[in-house]
Amino acid sequence: MSIKFKPPMGKFSRLSGKCISLVGDDIDTDRIIPARFLKCIDFDSLGKYVFDDDRKTLKGNHPFDLESNKRSSILIVNSNFGCGSSREHAPQALMRWGIKAIIGESFADIFYSNCIAIGIPCFTLPKESIKKIQKHLDIKNLFLEIDLFNSIAIAKDLKLNLEIKETTKKMFLSGEWDATSKLLENENLIEEKLNDLPYIRFNNNSF
Amino acid sequence: MSQDTLFDKVWDLHKVANLPGGSDQIFIGLHLIHEVTSPQAFGALKDKSLKVKYPQRTVATVDHIVPTDNQSRPFKDNLAEQMINTLEKNCIEHKIKFFNIGSGNQGIVHVVAPELGLTQPGMTIACGDSHTSTHGAFGSIAFGIGTSQVRDVLASQTIAMNKLKVRQIWCENKLSNGIYAKDLVLHIINQLGVKAGVGYAYEFAGPAISALSMEERMTICNMSIEGGARCGYINPDEKTFSYMKDKLCSPQNENWEKAVKWWKSLESSDNCIYDDVFKLDASKVEPTVTWGITPGQSIGINQKIPSLNDINPNDQFIAGEAYEYMGFKPGQSIKNTPIDVCFIGSCTNGRISDLRVAAEVLEHHKVAKNIKAFVVPGSEKVAKEAKEEGLDKIFIKAGFQWREPGCSMCLAMNSDKLIGNQVSASSSNRNFKGRQGSPSGRTLLMSPAMVAAASITGKVSDVRDFINK
Numbered sequence: 270m271s272i273k274f275k276p277p278m279g280k281f282s283r284l285s286g287k288c289i290s291l292v293g294d295d296i297d298t299d300r301i302i303p304a305r306f307l308k309c310i311d312f313d314s315l316g317k318y319v320f321d322d323d324r325k326t327l328k329g330n331h332p333f334d335l336e337s338n339k340r341s342s343i344l345i346v347n348s349n350f351g352c353g354s355s356r357e358h359a360p361q362a363l364m365r366w367g368i369k370a371i372i373g374e375s376f377a378d379i380f381y382s383n384c385i386a387i388g389i390p391c392f393t394l395p396k397e398s399i400k401k402i403q404k405h406l407d408i409k410n411l412f413l414e415i416d417l418f419n420s421i422a423i424a425k426d427l428k429l430n431l432e433i434k435e436t437t438k439k440m441f442l443s444g445e446w447d448a449t450s451k452l453l454e455n456e457n458l459i460e461e462k463l464n465d466l467p468y469i470r471f472n473n474n475s476f
Numbered sequence: 477m478s479q480d481t482l483f484d485k486v487w488d489l490h491k492v493a494n495l496p497g498g499s500d501q502i503f504i505g506l507h508l509i510h511e512v513t514s515p516q517a518f519g520a521l522k523d524k525s526l527k528v529k530y531p532q533r534t535v536a537t538v539d540h541i542v543p544t545d546n547q548s549r550p551f552k553d554n555l556a557e558q559m560i561n562t563l564e565k566n567c568i569e570h571k572i573k574f575f576n577i578g579s580g581n582q583g584i585v586h587v588v589a590p591e592l593g594l595t596q597p598g599m600t601i602a603c604g605d606s607h608t609s610t611h612g613a614f615g616s617i618a619f620g621i622g623t624s625q626v627r628d629v630l631a632s633q634t635i636a637m638n639k640l641k642v643r644q645i646w647c648e649n650k651l652s653n654g655i656y657a658k659d660l661v662l663h664i665i666n667q668l669g670v671k672a673g674v675g676y677a678y679e680f681a682g683p684a685i686s687a688l689s690m691e692e693r694m695t696i697c698n699m700s701i702e703g704g705a706r707c708g709y710i711n712p713d714e715k716t717f718s719y720m721k722d723k724l725c726s727p728q729n730e731n732w733e734k735a736v737k738w739w740k741s742l743e744s745s746d747n748c749i750y751d752d753v754f755k756l757d758a759s760k761v762e763p764t765v766t767w768g769i770t771p772g773q774s775i776g777i778n779q780k781i782p783s784l785n786d787i788n789p790n791d792q793f794i795a796g797e798a799y800e801y802m803g804f805k806p807g808q809s810i811k812n813t814p815i816d817v818c819f820i821g822s823c824t825n826g827r828i829s830d831l832r833v834a835a836e837v838l839e840h841h842k843v844a845k846n847i848k849a850f851v852v853p854g855s856e857k858v859a860k861e862a863k864e865e866g867l868d869k870i871f872i873k874a875g876f877q878w879r880e881p882g883c884s885m886c887l888a889m890n891s892d893k894l895i896g897n898q899v900s901a902s903s904s905n906r907n908f909k910g911r912q913g914s915p916s917g918r919t920l921l922m923s924p925a926m927v928a929a930a931s932i933t934g935k936v937s938d939v940r941d942f943i944n945k
Contacts (some may be wrong), residue, residue, distance in 0.1 A: 292795050293793065293794070294790070294791070295770050295794050297906075297908045299887070299906070299908045299909070299910060300908065300910065303910055303915075304887045304888060304911075305889065308510050308541060308553075308555035308556060308559060308889065309555070310515035310516070310519070310562050310790065311515070311516055311519060312557060314515055322909065323909075325915060326747035326916075335583060348795075351670040352670060352671070352704065352770075353702075353906060354605075355513070355606040355622055356512075356513065357513065357516075357622035357623040375674065376670065376674075377671075377704065378535050378674055378675065378704070378706045379606055379619075379620050379621070379622060379706055382625065383622035383624065386622060386624035386625060386628075403546070434638070435495045435498060436498035437497075439496070439497040439498060440497045440499075445497050448624075449526070449627065449632065451495060451496075451636070452501060452635070452636065453526075453631060453632050455492055455634075456503060458501075459492055459632060459634055462503045466490075466505065466598060467598070467735075468505065468598060468727075468735070468738075469505075470731075471731035471735050471738075472727055472731075
């Protein structure tokens, strides 16, 4: 945590790193970052509190505390990861701990879009493949090289065909995941839309 | 792919452009903000030297962090004070309407917007809160967004999003006496599972839904997200229009007729196409209580906690975790489970009709010994109405604490928290591990009437034993 956090920027097509496995279905965003840490006006200090309750319960045996998982950056999860609250604090905390990409069986909708919006690509794999990777990680480390363009992840003797939504993939390859400027390019169309909506006309006397 | 449903109509109407990556740029008709998920968004605007594009299309209130006992400023909790202060400053700087404490209109954002008539059929509504799905009860397309998307809405009034699929959930027949909207939605989530809604908008329909009041419909749509659906909605009807008539921000005079005519045209067409349809019999729903750590882990009051063999293989891992965390055994009854804390409130069940039904159960009864029971009205308006009806007195006389409006122990960002492994009977929406403020606290979700019944006996009870005998 001594290195200053630098958020991802621009286009990216490749990333690589050590994997960390977190076993469990329906892991909600309250578990990823408990609500008491939402009392902040920036995201800067969230990294150290990721999974705070779970980590305290496991007294040092949580994957995010294990020495062998230090400097990991690719998180391997099971199904419906990130369900519940829309708090972007959850992926922000993961990112500030060091996570750069997530591979899982499935993701909750809002969590998924939050990850994309801050530059964490999320990939899916079938249940069995995830289990296999997690079993492997129980025994030894795994370094993956992810090629976003071809949607593959390669390790020493392993090649995984990752699934990623076509729109998400394009967003990362083009750098468009950082959406604001792209949205603002259509300023005229936005104005037209505003003038076009029936309720804008009959609601003109709000407060 | 769905066609001609209300969702399709409203989505298409708000589509600004196809983005090069393949997602849609969607105009947001109403943007609601609160103190927790907006400060970083305003910060990002500043970093990018951007302005709020249409300040009149964003409305703010404060709900998550507010204390419910002593609301005088500055708040005792410095961090909470800093958050409300930041919101106040941002709203002034960007000319955003802010319903602050004492305005008469402060409260939980999903209670306040419908009360004010801000929530209307046919709108797209976004808020940095997953329970934004609540507003779908009016036939709007409403969903939660993260802080980066809050930034995008502030900057452009639009977001990039992929269109959702549409699943109709058809609820046949009617709920029986003593069974409420909360029981129905818990039952739906149990039947479909907590991940079935991923990628979907849920359209709730059928006789059992039509029979619900607007506030009950909000309870249903509110918990769409607990079934994985970011958005849930109900086609607007006469009940919708009569609820909205003469609200502060509802269309007035000749605009009212125009609005109603337009709203009627939005209804899912007779020959519309859904991506999926799920049917259930609402008359079979029982008072429903959660026993686990996801809102899908629920049973009827007279059922036993299921054993692993009775659970879908995909849900067995989390069920195992739930037995351990909750300290419950498979085969155990949920009825008569001792509780420590009773909480009535939240964006799911903190409205006036929720307080009325709980008060009706409580009248002439006392809260059991050693139970902490408190009621947190969803908004200042709800609190005022309740006091005018004398509900506060009924609660207090029974032994409940009467608090000020806010989100309170639904997520425990203020000082209302469980302690240790206390068990709460809660009218809120999430029973996740640690959700109510203690890392080992245990939450049993149920209807407000069921919470009231539990407070009297000190254990999980069937509310039907207390009403209309």
